[in-house]
Amino acid sequence: MPITTSTIEPGVVAVTVDFPPVNALPSAAWFDLGDAIIAAGADPTTHVVILRAEGRGFNAGVDIKEMQATEGFDALIGANRGCAHAFGAVYDCAVPVIVAVNGFCVGGGVGLVGNADVVIASDDAVFGLPEVDRGALGAATHLARLVPQHLMRTLYFTAQNVTAQQLEHFGSVYRVVPREGLLDAALEVARLIAAKDTRVIRAAKEAINGIDPVDVKTSYRLEQGYTFELNLAGVADEHRDAFVTTGKARA
Template sequence: MGVSTARPLKGIRLVTVDHPPVNALPARGWYDLADTVRAAGRDPDVRCVVLAAEGRGFNAGVDIKELQRDADHQALLAVNRACYEAFAAVYECEVPVVAAVQGFCLGGGIGLVGNADAIVASDDATFGLPELDRGALGAATHLARLVPQHLMRALYYTSRTATAAELLAHGSVWRVVPRDRLSGAAMELAEEIARKDGTLLRLAKAAINGIDPVDVRRSYRFEQGFTFEANLDGAAGRVRGAFGRPPEAGQQGRPAQGGATG
C-alpha cells in the first residue's frame, strides 16, 4: 500500500497510488506521491510517466479524518503544503504525465489530473470538487483546465460531478474505455509518447508549461488562502464536523473518507 513504481515498458514509469479504502491521502501520502513523481521525471531513461491508482476510485482527495483530529490547524497546514507539492510535481514533471482514471476522481484527484498532460478514463469515471461539502476550498484552478468556465463554477458551487464522457466531449479526456481496458489504453498512449526523442520531449514539456495562460501554482496557492480564512472563521470546522454522518437524500454513493483538496 502507499505509492509504488514500476517499469512496465521501455521509457515508461508507472506510479500507482494504493491507499484503501478510497485513496484519500494523508499529508505524508501526498508528499510521497510528489517525491515519487519528481524522481521519475528526473530519471534520464524515463520519457513518460503514467499516474494510476488501485481500488474502486482514482482519488478521493485528502483524508478528512486527519483534519477532524486536528485541534490547532497543524494538520491543515501540513496537507495544504503536501497537496501543493503533489500537484506541482505532476505539472513540473520533466516528462509528460498520463493520468489513468477509474471511478471517482474528487478533490485532490482533480488537482492531479488537472495538472497532467493527458487523461485516459474508464467509462465509470466521474470528476468533481465536493469542497464546499467538506469545509475546504481549492482546485478550481485545476477543474478549470478540464471543463469550460461556467460549467466549472456550477460544478464547484453544487459539488456535482462530471462524467468521463462529458469531459471527452469537452476535449480534456483523451480516451474513454471500459475499466478492464484502462491500463492498456493508458500504456498505449504512454508508449506512443515514449517513442519520441527524450531530449525533445523534455524541451516540449518545458515549452508548453512556459506558454500556459494560467500559472497553476500561483492560482492554486491563492485559492488555498481562502481555506485558511474559512478555518479561522469557523465555517470549515462546522462543515467538517458534520462529515461522516449519514448522507442526505441525493448524496449517496460518494466516498466516505475524503473528497477535498488541502
C-alpha cells in the same frame, strides 16, 4: 506499499497509489506522491509517467478524518502544502504525465488530473469538487483546465460531478474505455510518447508549461488562502465535523 513506482516497459514508469478504502490521502502521502512523480521524471531513462490507482477509485482527496482527529492546524496546513506539492509535481515533472482515472476522482484528484498532460478514463469515472460541502476551497484552478468557465463555476458552486464521457466531449479526456482496459489504453499513448526522442519531449514539456496562460501553482495557493480564512472563522470545522460524523454535507 501505498505509493509505488515501477517500470512497466522501457521508458514507461508507473506511479501507483493504493490507500484503501477510497484513496483519500493523509498529509504525508501527498508529499510522498509528489516526490515519487518528480523522481520518476528526473531519471533520464524515463520517457513518460503513468499515474494510476488501485481500488475503488482514483482519488478521494484529502483524509478529512485525519484532519479532524489532529489538534491544532498542523494537519490542515500539511494537507494544503502536500496537495500543492503533488499537483505541482505533476505539472513540473520533466516528462509527460498520463493519468489513468478509474471510478471516482474528487477533490485532490481533480488537482492531479487538471495538471496532467494526458487523461485516460474508465467509462465509470466521475470528476468533481465537493469542496464547498466541506467548508473549503481549492482546485477550481484545475477544474477550469478540464471544462469551460461557466460549467466550472456551476460544478464548483453545486458540488456536482461531471462524467468521463462529458470530459471526452470537451476534449480534456483523450479516451474513455472500460475499466479493465484502462491501463492498456494509457500504455498505448505512453508508447507513442516513449518512442520519441526524450530530449525533444522534455524540452516540449517545459516549453508548453512556459506558454501556459495561467500560473497554476500561484492560482491554487490563492484559492487555499480562502480555505484558511474559512478555517479560522470556524466554518470549515463545522462542515468537516458533519462529514466525519454523518458522511454527508452540512445543510
